[in-house]
Amino acid sequence: QVQLVESGGGLVQAGGSLRLSCAASGRTFSNYVMGWFRQAPGKEREFVAAIRRSSGATYYVDSVKGRFTISRDNAKNTVYLQMNSLKPEDTAVYYCAADVSIVEFTATRVDYWGQGTQVTVSS
Numbered sequence: 001q002v003q004l005v006e007s008g009g010g011l012v013q014a015g016g017s018l019r020l021s022c023a024a025s026g027r028t029f030s031n032y033v034m035g036w037f038r039q040a041p042g043k044e045r046e047f048v049a050a051i052r053r054s055s056g057a058t059y060y061v062d063s064v065k066g067r068f069t070i071s072r073d074n075a076k077n078t079v080y081l082q083m084n085s086l087k088p089e090d091t092a093v094y095y096c097a098a099d100v101s102i103v104e105f106t107a108t109r110v111d112y113w114g115q116g117t118q119v120t121v122s123s
Contacts, residue, residue: 003025004114005022006020006114006115007023009082009094011122012031014086014122017082020081021080022114024077029051029077032100033051033101034053035047035070035098035105036079036095037110038093039095043092048094049061049118051070052069052102053068063089064090067098068083068085069081090093090119091121093118094117094118095115098111099111
């Protein structure tokens with residue numbers, strides 16, 4: 001089992017920044033692909049970003065490219081999502097996720113989820 005605990009959400013004005021953190025415990029953190037999904041009211045959960053375990057290769061949904069940066073610190077068992085130039089359409093609950101496979105890193109197949117943290121961007 002992997003336990004994931006997010007922090008760092010909140011209310012910010014459009015154009016502002018937030019950094020989300022996700023602390024992992026339970027299994028060897030470096031064995032897992034880590035990432036973030038988000039879910040806005042009335043919408044399906046969508047992939048936001050992921051980072052591979054060894055190479056550190058990163059993946060982003062097109063709508064956040066150039067604004068969000070995912071990173072990980074394997075020594076601290078933590079993954080981060082730096083969100084800059086936030087827009088009202090970024091408002092959602094953000095979920096940290098973990099899986100051993102990048103192929104399985106989808107909203108319906110990822111193995112482990114955090115409890116979510118609310119991000120609200122006001123216009």
